[in-house]
Amino acid sequence: MFDAVLFDCDGVLIDTEMLALDLEVDFLAANNFHYDRMDFARAFIGMDGIAMRAQMARDYEAQHARSIPPTLFDDMWAARDAHFKTHLTSIADAEKSLTAWTGKKAVASSSKIEHLKTNLTQVGLAHLVYPHVYSADQVERGKPHPDVFLFAAEKLAANPQKCLVIEDSINGVKAGCAAGMTVWGFLGGGHVWPELTDQLQSAGAHDIVSSHAQLAEKLKKASPEKTKV
Structure with a gap:
């Protein structure tokens, strides 16, 4: 067939998806960037990093009327990868x-x-x-x-x-x-x-x-x- x-x-x-979902949403919230967990999952699970970065930059600007901090993506993904090593x-x-x-x-x-x-x-x-x-x-x-x-x-x-x-x-x-x-x-x-x-x-x-x-x-x-x- x-x-x-x-x-x-x-x-x-x-x-990985639930681990990443919880960590990323919580990390962003701690940095005053807020998503509903299910909205985040529906939007970003399965999306490649470049497209995700671009969409999140637009979402941040919509929430805060300014550009996203330049290291926020990399800091979030570094925290996620460190968590993966043990979980x-x-x-x-x-x-x-x-x-x-x-x-x-x-x-x-x-x-x-x-x-x-x-x-x-x-x-x-x-x-x-x-x-x-x-x-x-x-x-x-x-x-x-x-x-x-x-x-x-x-x-x-x-x-x-x-x-x-x-x-x-x-x-x-x-x-x-x-x-x-x-x-x-x-x-x-x-x-x-x-x-x-x-x-x-x-x-x-x-x-x-x-x-x-x-x-x-x-x-x-x-x-x-x-x-x-």
Whole structure:
């Protein structure tokens, strides 16, 4: 059925999104920059850093009628990365999905490439996906644009129209659909909010899976008989 499976990382393989969400919203509030948690999640989960920086700069100016402090982004992300070093975990049964699919696979994420490699190694998943780990840093535009998924498909020598994307975010689903790929929305991360199922479907998700146990079973059924990577 599929030439390859492309996994998002944050919120699909690694449970970073809730950690990042809580830390970032609290950090910004301590600096008199306020977001509702769910509004922040809906707007920014799955978005690449460049687009996030630009939108937050606009939001800050709207709140304060002046430019955002120049170090606020970097200070926030430094605090987040330090927190990840001691609190990061994989999402339950993520390794089952990665091993259930025996064909070509890659990670295609909005996170910086060095963070992807560090975080996947830290939670013990790196050996299941290397060397096919790709970042929005490596393409012109991040999600919700399709560039990183098309880049990953090219590296795998896979037909984009026969690729399956596993995504937890609205921006990611839009990116996968824009690439002409089949997209399954994933609800197994710690950050999921009640409306997310409908929002992922509205963004174009072709199916919804609630956990890696469910995803692994579906991938096992769709998996080729022999590994092609």
